[in-house]
Amino acid sequence: MKKYLSLLFIVISLNAYSISKKEVYHLLIKHNVKHKSIVLKQSLLESNTYKSRICKTKHNIFGLRKGNKYRYFKSYEDCIIFYKHWQNKRYTTNKKSKYHKHYSKDYYQFLKNIKYATDKRYISKLKRIKVTKQIKIWEDECNRGEGNQISCRI
Numbered sequence: 001m002k003k004y005l006s007l008l009f010i011v012i013s014l015n016a017y018s019i020s021k022k023e024v025y026h027l028l029i030k031h032n033v034k035h036k037s038i039v040l041k042q043s044l045l046e047s048n049t050y051k052s053r054i055c056k057t058k059h060n061i062f063g064l065r066k067g068n069k070y071r072y073f074k075s076y077e078d079c080i081i082f083y084k085h086w087q088n089k090r091y092t093t094n095k096k097s098k099y100h101k102h103y104s105k106d107y108y109q110f111l112k113n114i115k116y117a118t119d120k121r122y123i124s125k126l127k128r129i130k131v132t133k134q135i136k137i138w139e140d141e142c143n144r145g146e147g148n149q150i151s152c153r154i
Helices: 002-014 021-030 037-045 051-057 076-090 107-114 122-128 132-143
Strands: none
Touching: 021 076, 021 107, 021 132, 037 107, 037 122, 037 132, 107 122
16 A cells, blocks of 8 residues: 555656746846856756656756755746855855855856766767757747746846
8 A cells, every 4th residue: 555655646746847947047137146047048958858756756847955855946937046145155266265166157167176967978968968048038038028027037
């Protein structure tokens, strides 16, 4: 019976609400995340385009871990807020910060310097993900007044 209930929970969880690229991008805008297009690419790569089990069951779109366990977030927005705090702490020019040595104006280089991922091809994989045209469309929608107030704070 316990195995059945566990399996049922997993099936229900995998069919749970997932987030869209557009929703993620608007949350990145709302929370003033730096290098939004690259961070959007990270979310797509880390979550298998928001289809991974970790994404759906833990609202973790960035593959964020604490030790060897994936972090759990109450919502996708909470995950983005956590990433923003992570970014603010590490992506800094403040010479008093221990992370200062990792800073680079090139965010891809910063991710490499900080060793965000263990995959040696992580940066090249990110660069292959195309989102520029979609972002332009979403920003044009906002400029025409077709987006909602929260999502159009660009």
